[in-house]
Amino acid sequence: MEDIYFEQDLFCLKVDGKLVKLPLAQVSKKLVSATEIQRNFFKISPSGYGIHWPLLDEDLSVDFMLKVN
Template structure:
């Protein structure tokens, strides 16, 4: 069984054209394709920078984009599960 022994904590968030980059308190940097999060992919660069690191680093929140991301879910490769219904 794989379990996390300590909750990963974000200390900073950055973007390039294709990826979300999360700096973790333990020194790691995690890169995730923006395609995993359509709201961030379609946001302007300014909108992407308007985030809050919440829960002591366990979450990332973009109020104007209505996007919330769990840092631990990024480590498991879990992206946005919302689906548009036709």
């Protein structure tokens, strides 16, 4: 995972040089209702293929997000 950011109601991540933009509603209900601070406070797993939002108690895998796409 090379980059993660949000554009309005889109979750954007760059993996292996490929930029993927997903509607937040398809990714996580918790992220949809989260504040900007909550969304932007995340930790990437040591493997680089998982994301954890401690303030939301939410975990997502890159594999899951690529399947949503």
